[in-house]
Amino acid sequence: MASEDATGAVTIPAGGLIEPPMAMALNMHSSPGVYALLLGAGISIASGVETGWGVVKDIVGKVAAVRDPDNPDARNEAMADPEKWWEANTSEPLGYSALLAAAAPKPASRQAMLAKYFEPEEGQDDSKGPTAAHRAIAQLVKRGSIRVILTTNFDRLTERALQEVGISPQVVSRPEQIKGIKPLAHSQVTVIKLHGDYADLEQRNTVDELEAYPDELQQLLERVLDEYGLVVCGWSADWDKALVRAVGSTRSRRYPLFWSQYGRFSDAAQALTAQHDAVVIDGKNADELFTDLVRRIEALDHLTTAPITRDAAVVQLKRALPDPLRRIELFDLVDQSVTQIINRSTPEHRPVLATSTTWADTFGSNVRGYRADSDTLLHLLANGVFHDDGTHDHVWRRAVERLVRLRDSMPGTYNEYLEKMRHLPALLATWTIGVAAVLSRREELLATALYRPEWTVPHSGHPRRGPAWYLNPLRILSAEGLHDMHRADNGNKFLYPQSNWIKETLREPFRLVEPSDIAYREASSRFELLASMIAMDTDKPDLANPWAGEFFLDSTWGHDGNGLTAIEAELTDTWPLLRAGGFGGQLLRAQEAFTDVTAWRGQYGRTW
Template identity: 85%
Template sequence: MGSEDATGPVTLPTGGLIEPPMTMALNVHSSPGVYALLLGAGVSIASGVKTGWGVVQDVVGKVAAVRDPDNLDARAEAMADPEKWWEANTSEPLGYSALLAAAAPRPASRQAMLAEYFEPEEGQDDSKGPTAAHRAIAQLVKRGSIRVILTTNFDRLTERALQEVGISPQVVSRPEQIVGIKPLAHSQVTVIKLHGDYADLEQRNTVDELETYPDELQQLLERVLDEYGLIVCGWSAEWDEALVRAVQSTRSRRYPMFWAQYGPFGDAARALTAQHDAVVIDGKSADELFTDLVRRIEALDRLTAAPITRDVAVVQLKRDLPDPLRRIELFDLVDQAVTQIVDRSTPEHKPVLAASTTWADTFGSNVRGYRTDSDILLHLLANGVFHDDGTHDRVWRRAVERLVRLRDTTPGTYNEYLEKLRHLPALLSTWTIGVAAILSRREELLATALYHPEWAVPNSGRRRQGPAWYLNPIRVVSTDGLHDMHRAEGGNRFLYPQSNWVKDTLREPFRLVEPNDIAYREACARFEFLASMIAMDTENDVYAYPWPGEFLLDSTWGYDNHGLADVIERELTDTWPLLRAGAFGGELLRAQKALTALTEWRRQYGRTW
């Protein structure tokens, strides 16, 4: 793999069959839990969080400014060479610990001083947050590929990314913690903060502080370097003398070392990669490296796993549905289908940001991707709801609840229309449940499906609403974006593109329960009509928007007392299934008022969307 020449890093020839990122993915996939990560400042730089040395520079600059308040250049001069300024103006050596102890002598004041460097600013929860690299690393940990993370960073971005996916990491930031930790092999993940945590005074940051490690930390580090393969990213090896010596002293490695470098190599990094025959991955940022690694490993998963097909899933559903002893198997079957969607709905798989020149392509790719990822679930819901007698309604409801939560967190930077698409699987699932309920004459289920679960845009202060409002297709799928990817014959635009596309894309899951195309489309139109009636049942006119459906066309709505609107008007009695199930508060008058409001809306705006 490598060369005997110690003058430069070892690289695999580019353009060959197996590129370095491919080699890394193959090794990590074949040996889960065997590779540890060594992360440096380059992994966190995209988050806006300062490095430890950056904090030292800034605090020294502030000290200089308050020491000489009349000198407007005092801060800039001190930050240009903090060590020189500190030595000239104090009798103490410059160090992170000593600096903070002097500037903020109490824990509370120290925490307040550091918060601006490492915590999100007030009202800006998306600032100083985990990067795409951190979130991809969390996915690697979640799947069991990575169990040990060495980091020189003070920040808590890695821990935050792990917590976002439900993992509570074992964190070591001080030597005295080491004696009480779980064995590395028994912990889901251990984060070893070689230079400490930003909130402690035990950090190592200056050249002198980085020359040696405490004995306990040195022994733990040597153990990791001896027992695990190593993936290095964002670490220059320029200042961390103790860490450089530890890597140098490691004997011939059991597993290959992978070293990702974005930019030129320094002498220390060049020597280490040559010594260990490291596979160098050049020219990739941390975000690119780890998101690419996740993507390649998942591709290998698809080769080695035997995923359940949708047809097999439907057969299993029909076997489990009538058997009370198989209720857990049924629950797991549907829940696993939802998990597949959730796992593929991260920004790494479905981008929420795109340049104006590529926005349309990204939008279309995301829409198609969400539909493909949801395929098994939609088949399960269509067949399950149709054949169920209400016994398993909790299972169908939970599926939507989990999908709705895809928008419970807001990405750091995003395009509004790409971000809203994260609710597309929930919309498709709710539509499928509703149409299946209509086809099976169980319309009372709509009183749950269109009112629950309630949701509101995070941190918006808005009132929580039901799916009839926030899953309105026009609120989820951009009309312009859909026009670009879904055209009528001859390239013409559909009047109601969301309605037409959803009906077309959901036709296949309903083939077994309703083979007749006309009956299927009539059920879809009825569902849109009823969802729109519920959407109009609100005291706030801002939220009173019908679903933009083809049911509004004369051919379906009808005229001269012939059509869907007249049918539903005649059905409105105290015994109407939706009223008995609690829709419209169980009040006939409210349902009638909603129908009147919908009729008036159509009269004014029905063909001007």
């Protein structure tokens, strides 16, 4: 149960210097988990998903059209007053159950009829998806600000947005589910669908259906309204009589009521806000309200939490590294730096969609943003892997595993290159681990770092592969985008822009580990070759692509056994990478992989 004593809630009234959006952010930040959301149809308008009443009207119109095919106005006439038309032509009042029973009596036909209103049409994955508001709400849930969501909508946009950030919500859409749910305070988030789910025959839409709630649902609603603060958005209070009564009958509010209104303010809404002395936020749509709220709360986070500096983090890591009693401290240090990256890797901070005119700027901004977000982690990995003796390898691997999950779900609408870039932090982390392993002569670590974790594009049906395949820099970073933002001093394009940019941007984290620029570049080139050999070691020809980079240049590759070609002589049964399990532990596979890289360079590589 949320309570003032338990949470130390601070109520800050709106007025004067504190504008309503500021008051809401201050209250929610000071009392995480204390505020519930009440979301109406307005939250989903931008998604293209139809409202519940809109679906009822449309289906009634279709029924009327097929009932009177010779009347071209039949559909419009029925949709003008669906309830009146239904009662005049059937033996029972209009209701969601009766409507679907008549129009689509079988579960399969009902599902097919309803899906067109709520699910993207084939080939249009960017339609009917979560809005910016839904995704901002998911971020609020993820950080613990929101634990209860009441919604009159029966779409699944809220659930989809939560799943995109790795949260499986507890969903209540039918009264009989309530008895078995986790206590609200014990669930990361509970979504209470007051009008049911779109595929549920018990959904409530018509005026009669909205007159009263089942007893179990009414009791749960009253509990939420009594124990939690409330943020209302997108709800007109025009039709939901039972919900209006429930909000109105709440005896006293433990916490403030914030009501966001965009457009017409209904009489019922005005009465409720006056009754509860609500803080009204006027003139913001749902997207603006919640994205602004996230920004304000994050600003307060920066004030209340003094983040450890990058250099201090490295010092702390070096002290904890050799001490077995500080292993948890080291784990938390690295894990928290990964969490900071993940929290910034959202469409609000790193867009996955851009117009043709803004694409280049967005690409460059994202590249620089991901690099800046990853800075502390990259310094920790460079120093940690180099000085470690293998004791903490699981910590370094976990960092990459968490970053790889940034692409475990696909956004509704995206640009291919910006979406793929969500793996850039994982690529930078893996590259840093690899170069540190080369410098510390621990190349056996690459037998896991370039094979695990396995991943594939969600719902693609493709086999799962290791980082040597899906983190290939040529897949993650568009050459065209890099040419626009990263040029040579003379203004010319780099032959291998991905390779050059990564080596340049990762030089600084290795300063304490390897002061010599020459030694650093040699280690980077060796890592590129080893990663390329593993990438070529596949029975799928379309996947056999090296990490084509500057190690292909004659200045690095060498002639007559010099440079990187000398690695061929190392390929024996005692080669550390082979003994650790790389190439399945088979020498022949390693030799063939080197030959394949050499052949690829000869056919496609630029050697000057």
